[in-house]
Amino acid sequence: ETGVTQTPRHLVMGMTNKKSLKCEQHLGHNAMYWYKQSAKKPLELMFVYNFKEQTENNSVPSRFSPECPNSSHLFLHLHTLQPEDSALYLCASSQFGTGNSPLHFGNGTRLTVT
Amino acid sequence: GENVEQHPSTLSVQEGDSAVIKCTYSDSASNYFPWYKQELGKGPQLIIDIRSNVGEKKDQRIAVTLNKTAKHFSLHITETQPEDSAVYFCAARGDGNQFYFGTGTSLTVIP
Numbered sequence: 077e078t079g080v081t082q083t084p085r086h087l088v089m090g091m092t093n094k095k096s097l098k099c100e101q102h103l104g105h106n107a108m109y110w111y112k113q114s115a116k117k118p119l120e121l122m123f124v125y126n127f128k129e130q131t132e133n134n135s136v137p138s139r140f141s142p143e144c145p146n147s148s149h150l151f152l153h154l155h156t157l158q159p160e161d162s163a164l165y166l167c168a169s170s171q172f173g174t175g176n177s178p179l180h181f182g183n184g185t186r187l188t189v190t
Numbered sequence: 191g192e193n194v195e196q197h198p199s200t201l202s203v204q205e206g207d208s209a210v211i212k213c214t215y216s217d218s219a220s221n222y223f224p225w226y227k228q229e230l231g232k233g234p235q236l237i238i239d240i241r242s243n244v245g246e247k248k249d250q251r252i253a254v255t256l257n258k259t260a261k262h263f264s265l266h267i268t269e270t271q272p273e274d275s276a277v278y279f280c281a282a283r284g285d286g287n288q289f290y291f292g293t294g295t296s297l298t299v300i301p
Contacts, residue, residue, distance in 0.1 A: 080233075107287065118194070119234075119279070119291040132288065166233050172287050176222035176241055179281075179289055181233035 079103040082167050082182035089157065090190055097152040097185045099167030107172035108150040109179065110142060113164040125150065126172050157189045192217040192284040196292025203270050204300050211295045213280035214262045220290075222283040223263050225254060228294075229276045237278075238265070270299045 080101045089095050101108060110122040124132035125144040139161075141153040150167055164184045171177040193216040203209050215223075221242040226234035240247045240254045240263065247254050251270075256263040267274055280292040 082233075116293065118293050121288065124288070126287070168233075170287070176239070176283065178222075178224045178236045178239055179234075181226075181235070183231070183233045 080167055080169055080180050080182035082165075082185050084185060085183065086186045086188075088188045088190060089154070091157060091159075093157075094153070094155040096154065097165055097167075097187075099150040099152075099182055101148055101150075101167075101169040101180070103169055103171075103180060105169035105171045105177075105180070106147050107170045108144060108147070109168040109170075110150065110152050111166040111168060111181075113166055113184070119166070123152075154187075157187075159189050162187055162189045192220055192282055192288075192290040194280060194282050194290045194292045196280050196295060198295060199293065200296045200298075202298045202300060205270060205272060207270055209265075209267045209270055209274070209297055209299075211265045211278055211280070211297075212262060213264070213282075213292050214260075215282040215290070216261065217282070217284050218258075218261065220282040220284050223254070223256060224281050224283075224289075225265050226279040226281065227276045228279065234279055267297075270297075272299050272301050275299045 083098045107126045112120040122136045123142040143151040166184045167182045168179040196213045224239035227237045228234040251268045253266040277294045277296050279294050281289045
């Protein structure tokens with residue numbers, strides 16, 4: 077069982093809907109990430125939180141809004157998405173500041189925008 | 191920023207043969223190189239990693255080599271088994287704790 081849990085596993089939403097993705101890590105890490113995974117593309121980093129503070133926002137459209145209430149939980153709020161936003165959204169965590177700590181991924185949320 | 195290239199994009203081997211996946215990176219400041227395996231319906235899972243002060247690391251049937259001068263690193267899987275079939279990603283960690291990923295290699299092990 078992964079130490080990073082994502083819900084829901086699958087989500088179908090219309091372009092006018094509002095939904096949220098949830099991530100929880102049980103590893104005691106202090107950094108959390110959202111990645112977008114599309115076919116034939118490298119993993120795209122969307123947002124990074126270190127110690128609950130957002131440190132990276134890689135030119136992500138405002139229809140994606142992250143929230144990190146504490147170092148164990150991460151949300152991605154979605155509204156007025158486009159069909160091209162359909163992808164696998166992966167959450168990850170790591171221990172920042174302690175040398176070379178790898179990313180630990182959840183199993184993702186498969187998002188389909190209709 | 192860092193640019194990671196990965197080859198091949200697909201690889202088929204007979205069970206018991208070896209598989210090699212190669213990656214290159216562009217930023218000489220990158221100092222940590224993990225490899226991930228992603229099975230269908232799951233997220234990427236770390237299988238092995240190497241730090242820039244090490245040239246080779248082995249864990250049972252999996253090994254990784256790093257050539258800092260040439261800026262390339264490779265994953266070697268020996269005695270492949272059908273359960274090794276998956277997509278494999280290389281990554282390089284640059285400044286600011288950011289990871290840069292390759293585009294993935296879909297490995298199929300034919301029984």
